[in-house]
Amino acid sequence: MRCRETEKWILRSLDGILDPARVKALDGHIEGCPRCRKLREAYMVLLGRLKSPAEPEPLPRFRERLRSRIADRDRVEPWTVWAKWSLRAIPVSLVLIGCFIGAIAFLSPKLEEDMSQPEALLLQNADPLQGPQTLFNEEKVENRNMMIIFAGDERIPNRRYSP
Amino acid sequence: MEDKALIERARDGDRAAFEAIVKRYENKVFHLAYSFVQDRASADDLAQDIFVKIYLSLRKFHFKSEFGTWLYRLAVNHIKDHLRKTSRRKEISLEEVKEMPFATDDGHAQKEREQVDAGRRRAVMKVLETLPPKYRTILTLRDVRGLSYEAIVRTLNLSPGTVDSRLHRARRMLLRKMAPYLSEEGGSR
Numbered sequence: 001m002r003c004r005e006t007e008k009w010i011l012r013s014l015d016g017i018l019d020p021a022r023v024k025a026l027d028g029h030i031e032g033c034p035r036c037r038k039l040r041e042a043y044m045v046l047l048g049r050l051k052s053p054a055e056p057e058p059l060p061r062f063r064e065r066l067r068s069r070i071a072d073r074d075r076v077e078p079w080t081v082w083a084k085w086s087l088r089a090i091p092v093s094l095v096l097i098g099c100f101i102g103a104i105a106f107l108s109p110k111l112e113e114d115m116s117q118p119e120a121l122l123l124q125n126a127d128p129l130q131g132p133q134t135l136f137n138e139e140k141v142e143n144r145n146m147m148i149i150f151a152g153d154e155r156i157p158n159r160r161y162s163p
Numbered sequence: 164m165e166d167k168a169l170i171e172r173a174r175d176g177d178r179a180a181f182e183a184i185v186k187r188y189e190n191k192v193f194h195l196a197y198s199f200v201q202d203r204a205s206a207d208d209l210a211q212d213i214f215v216k217i218y219l220s221l222r223k224f225h226f227k228s229e230f231g232t233w234l235y236r237l238a239v240n241h242i243k244d245h246l247r248k249t250s251r252r253k254e255i256s257l258e259e260v261k262e263m264p265f266a267t268d269d270g271h272a273q274k275e276r277e278q279v280d281a282g283r284r285r286a287v288m289k290v291l292e293t294l295p296p297k298y299r300t301i302l303t304l305r306d307v308r309g310l311s312y313e314a315i316v317r318t319l320n321l322s323p324g325t326v327d328s329r330l331h332r333a334r335r336m337l338l339r340k341m342a343p344y345l346s347e348e349g350g351s352r
Contacts, residue, residue: 046334
C-alpha cells in the first residue's frame with residue numbers, strides 16, 4: 001500500500017464507509033508509517049473541531065418577524081393574487097368558450113335550403129306525391145321525358161319543366 | 164398534520180398552515196445557516212430570507228421529492244448565493260489565529276478548557292470561511308452538520324462520485340491551511 005492512497009482511505013475510514021478488509025490494510029500500513037499516522041491524527045483533530053457543538057436558537061420572535069415580512073411583501077405585490085387567479089381562469093374560460101360554441105352549433109335551426117323538396121312539402125303540409133302524379137298524368141311522351149329530366153334536381157323548383 | 168396537507172393549504176393562502184411549516188423547520192434552517200456564517204444575527208437574517216423564498220416558491224413544489232429535501236436544497240442554494248456575494252477569499256494570518264485561545268490549555272479548570280476548545284473551533288471555522296464556496300458548502304454539510312453522503316447528493320444535486328471527490332479535496336485543502344496551527348496545538352483533540 002502506498003502513502004499516496006492512504007489519505008483517501010483515512011478519510012473514508014473516518015466516515016465509516018471503508019470496507020473492513022481495507023480498514024485492516026490501512027491499520028497495518030499506519031502502524032509502520034509515522035507520516036500516515038500523523039496525517040490520520042491531524043484529520044481526526046480537524047474533523048473533531050468541525051463538529052457542531054450546542055447550537056444557539058434563532059433570535060426572539062422569529063415567526064412574528066417573518067409574518068410581518070410576508071405581510072409587507074403581499075401588500076407590496078397584490079398582483080401575485082391576480083396572477084394566481086388569472087392562471088386558474090385560463091383553462092376555465094377556454095372550456096366555457098368551447099361549450100358556448102358547441103351549444104350554438106347544436107341548437108341553431110337548419111337552413112331551409114338544406115331540405116329536400118319532399119321534406120319542404122311535408123313541412124308545408126302539402127302532398128309530396130303531387131309532382132310524380134302530374135308526371136303520370138302527362139300523355140305526351142316528350143313532355144314526360146322532359147319532366148323526368150328536370151325533376152332530377154328537386155332543389156331547383158323553378159327549373160322543373162311544366163308544359 | 165402531514166407536510167403535504169400543510170403545503171397544500173399554505174399554497175391556497177392559509178397563513179396558519181405556512182406558520183406551522185415554519186415552526187416545524189425553523190431550527191433546522193437556522194442551524195444550517197448558523198453552520199455557515201457562525202453568527203447568530205446573520206444566521207437569523209438568512210433563515211428569514213430563506214422562509215420568505217420558500218413562501219414565494221411553494222407553488223413550484225410538485226411533491227417530486229420530499230419537502231424537507233426540497234427546503235434544504237433551496238436553503239443551501241440561498242446560502243451559497245449569499246456566500247458568493249460576500250466571499251472575500253479572506254487570507255488569515257497566523258497572528259490572527261493565535262489571538263484566539265488556541266494553545267493555552269493548561270488542562271486544569273473546566274471553564275478554561277471549554278474556552279480553549281471554543282477558541283480552537285472558531286479558528287477552524289475562520290479558516291473554513293476562506294475556502295471557495297463549493298468546498299465550504301460540502302464541508303459544512305458533511306462535517307459540521309453531519310449530513311449523510313446520500314443527503315448531500317440529494318441536496319446539492321450532484322453525483323455520488325462528485326460528492327466523494329469534492330469532499331476529499333475540500334478536507335485536504337482545509338488541512339493544508341490548518342497545518343501550521345494544528346502543529347502549534349500539538350495534536351491534542
